Amino acid sequence: MHINIEKVSHQYETKQGMLPVLKDLSLSIKRKGFTAIVGPSGCGKSTITRLVSGLIKPTQGSIFISNKKITSPLSTVGMAFQNPVLLEWRNVIKNIILPLEIVSKNMTYNQKRSNALDLLKLVGLEEFENNLPSELSGGMKQRVSLCRSLVHSPEVLILDEPFAALDAFTKEDLWDVMHKLKKERDFTCILITHDLREAVYLADQVIVLSGRPASLQYDVKTNFNEEKKISDLYSSEVSQLLATLRNQIEIAQNKND
Amino acid sequence: MIRINNFIIPLFSLIIFCLLWELLVWYNNWPNYKMASPSDLWPAFWKFKHLFLIYGWETFWRTVVGLILSVLVGLSLGILMGFSKTIRIGLYPILVGFNAIPKATVVPVIALIFVGMHNMNTIIIVILISFFPICVSISIGLSTLEREYEDILLSLGANKFEIFYKIALPKTLPEFFGALKVSTTLAFIGTNLMEIIEPHGRGLGHLFDSGKINADYPLMFAVLITLAVMGIFLYYIVVYLENIFAGWAIRK
Numbered sequence: 001m002h003i004n005i006e007k008v009s010h011q012y013e014t015k016q017g018m019l020p021v022l023k024d025l026s027l028s029i030k031r032k033g034f035t036a037i038v039g040p041s042g043c044g045k046s047t048i049t050r051l052v053s054g055l056i057k058p059t060q061g062s063i064f065i066s067n068k069k070i071t072s073p074l075s076t077v078g079m080a081f082q083n084p085v086l087l088e089w090r091n092v093i094k095n096i097i098l099p100l101e102i103v104s105k106n107m108t109y110n111q112k113r114s115n116a117l118d119l120l121k122l123v124g125l126e127e128f129e130n131n132l133p134s135e136l137s138g139g140m141k142q143r144v145s146l147c148r149s150l151v152h153s154p155e156v157l158i159l160d161e162p163f164a165a166l167d168a169f170t171k172e173d174l175w176d177v178m179h180k181l182k183k184e185r186d187f188t189c190i191l192i193t194h195d196l197r198e199a200v201y202l203a204d205q206v207i208v209l210s211g212r213p214a215s216l217q218y219d220v221k222t223n224f225n226e227e228k229k230i231s232d233l234y235s236s237e238v239s240q241l242l243a244t245l246r247n248q249i250e251i252a253q254n255k256n257d
Numbered sequence: 258m259i260r261i262n263n264f265i266i267p268l269f270s271l272i273i274f275c276l277l278w279e280l281l282v283w284y285n286n287w288p289n290y291k292m293a294s295p296s297d298l299w300p301a302f303w304k305f306k307h308l309f310l311i312y313g314w315e316t317f318w319r320t321v322v323g324l325i326l327s328v329l330v331g332l333s334l335g336i337l338m339g340f341s342k343t344i345r346i347g348l349y350p351i352l353v354g355f356n357a358i359p360k361a362t363v364v365p366v367i368a369l370i371f372v373g374m375h376n377m378n379t380i381i382i383v384i385l386i387s388f389f390p391i392c393v394s395i396s397i398g399l400s401t402l403e404r405e406y407e408d409i410l411l412s413l414g415a416n417k418f419e420i421f422y423k424i425a426l427p428k429t430l431p432e433f434f435g436a437l438k439v440s441t442t443l444a445f446i447g448t449n450l451m452e453i454i455e456p457h458g459r460g461l462g463h464l465f466d467s468g469k470i471n472a473d474y475p476l477m478f479a480v481l482i483t484l485a486v487m488g489i490f491l492y493y494i495v496v497y498l499e500n501i502f503a504g505w506a507i508r509k
Contacts, residue, residue: 053412073414085405089427089505101423102413132505152413 008061023213036199039209078154084145086133119147139170301475323383331391339399383447387440394436398429431506434499
C-alpha cells in the first residue's frame with residue numbers, strides 16, 4: 001500500500017487562535033516502504049500520524065492510501081506510541097489480541113491467541129504470555145505494544161517515537177526486533193523519531209520536516225546496505241549521511257526562530 | 258503465613274487498643290456515665306442481645322441497600338459527567354452545593370415528604386450521603402483517560418461503547434473501589450442519622466437514642482462498637498470485591 005500525502009495543511013484551534021502545524025506538505029511513501037520522519041520538536045510530526053490513521057481530517061489537502069482517500073479510521077492501520085499504553089488488567093496475550101476483538105469479531109479465541117503467539121515468538125517474549133504488564137520491563141512492554149499494533153496484519157504501521165523512552169542498548173535491541181518484524185510481515189511503515197541513527201538504521205527513506213508550520217524540507221534514500229547491522233552505523237558512508245541530516249535539522253530549527 | 262498475619266496483626270492491634278482504653282478509664286477513675294470501658298460493654302450487649310440482633314439487622318440491610326443504590330446513582334451520574342463536558346460543567350455546582358448541605362438538616366425534609374415510610378426514608382439519606390465520592394471518582398477517571406488509550410481503538414474504527422467497555426471502565430475500577438470504601442463508611446452515618454434524628458422505633462440508631470434517654474451509657478457505647486464492627490465487616494467485603502475485580506492494580 002503506497003501512501004500519498006498531497007498538499008496537506010492542518011491547523012489546530014487554541015486559546016491564542018489558530019495554530020498552523022502543517023503547510024502544503026506533500027510526500028509519497030512507496031508500497032512496503034519504511035519511511036522515517038524527523039524534524040524539530042513541535043513541528044507537527046505526531047499530527048501526521050493522526051492524519052494518516054484517519055483520526056483527524058486535514059484542514060486542506062488529502063491523504064491517499066493505495067489511491068483511496070482517507071476520510072475515517074481504517075482497520076488496516078496499526079499504531080504504536082512512545083507510551084506503550086498496555087491495559088494493566090489484561091495479561092500479555094490478551095493485550096495483544098485487543099485489536100482483533102474490534103476488527104475480527106468472528107475469530108475464535110484460539111485463533112486470536114495463535115496469531116498473537118506467532119508475533120510474541122518473533123519478539124522473543126513467548127514465555128511471558130500470561131504475565132501482567134506491571135511485571136515487564138520498559139523494553140518488554142514496548143515489544144508487546146509492537147505485537148499489538150501488528151496482530152491484525154495491518155497494511156500500514158504507524159510508529160510514533162516508540163523507542164524514545166528506552167535506554168541506548170534496549171533501543172538497539174528493539175531496532176533489530178523491528179528489522180525482523182519488517183522482514184516477516186509485509187507492511188508499509190511510517191516512523192516518527194528524533195533519533196537520526198534510528199531513522200537511518202530502520203528506514204529506507206528519511207524525510208526532514210521544516211519548523212512549524214511544517215512542510216517537506218529534505219528527502220533522502222538510505223539504502224546503504226541490503227542487510228543493515230549496528231556496526232554499519234559507524235561506517236563513513238553513514239556518518240556522512242548523519243551529518244547531512246543533522247545539518248538539515250539545524251536549518252529547520254533556524255527557520256523556527 | 259501471609260494469610261495468618263493478615264488476621265493476627267489486626268486482631269493484635271485491636272486487643273492493644275482495648276487494653277489502652279480500659280487503662281485510660283481505670284487510671285482516671287472515670288465513672289461509666291463519663292466514659293464506659295470495654296469491660297462494661299459486654300454486659301450491656303448481653304443484656305440487650307435480642308434487640309441488638311433485630312436492630313442490628315435493620316440497620317445493616319438498610320445500609321447495604323442504600324449503598325448498592327448509591328453505587329448505581331453514582332456510577333450513572335459519573336459516566337454521564339465523564340463523557341460529556343456539558344453535563345459535567347452543568348452538574349458539578351449542583352452536586353457540590355448539595356453535598357455541602359449538612360445531611361442532618363435534610364433528614365426532617367425527607368421524613369416529611371415520605372411520612373411513615375421509614376425504610377425508604379433511611380435508604381434515601383444513605384444514597385444522598387454516599388453517592389458523591391463514587392460519582393466524582395468515576396467522572397474524573399473517565400474524563401482523564403489518556404488520548405493514546407482511545408487512539409489505539411479509535412484508529413481501528415471502534416465505537417464509543419467499545420472504548421468505554423474495553424478500556425475506560427476497567428481502567429477506572431481502582432478509583433471506583435477507593436471511592437466505594439469511603440462511601441461504605443459514610444453509608445452507616447446516613448442510616449444512623451435517620452434512625453437517631455427521626456426515631457421510628459427501629460434500628461441501632463433507635464437503640465442508641467433509648468440508651469441516651471435511660472442514661473444507659475454502656476449501652477450507647479455498645480451500639481457504637483457494634484456499628485464500628487459492621488462498618489469493618491462491610492469494608493472488608495469491598496476489599497474482597499476489589500481483589501477480584503481490580504486486583505491487578507494492587508501492589509503485592
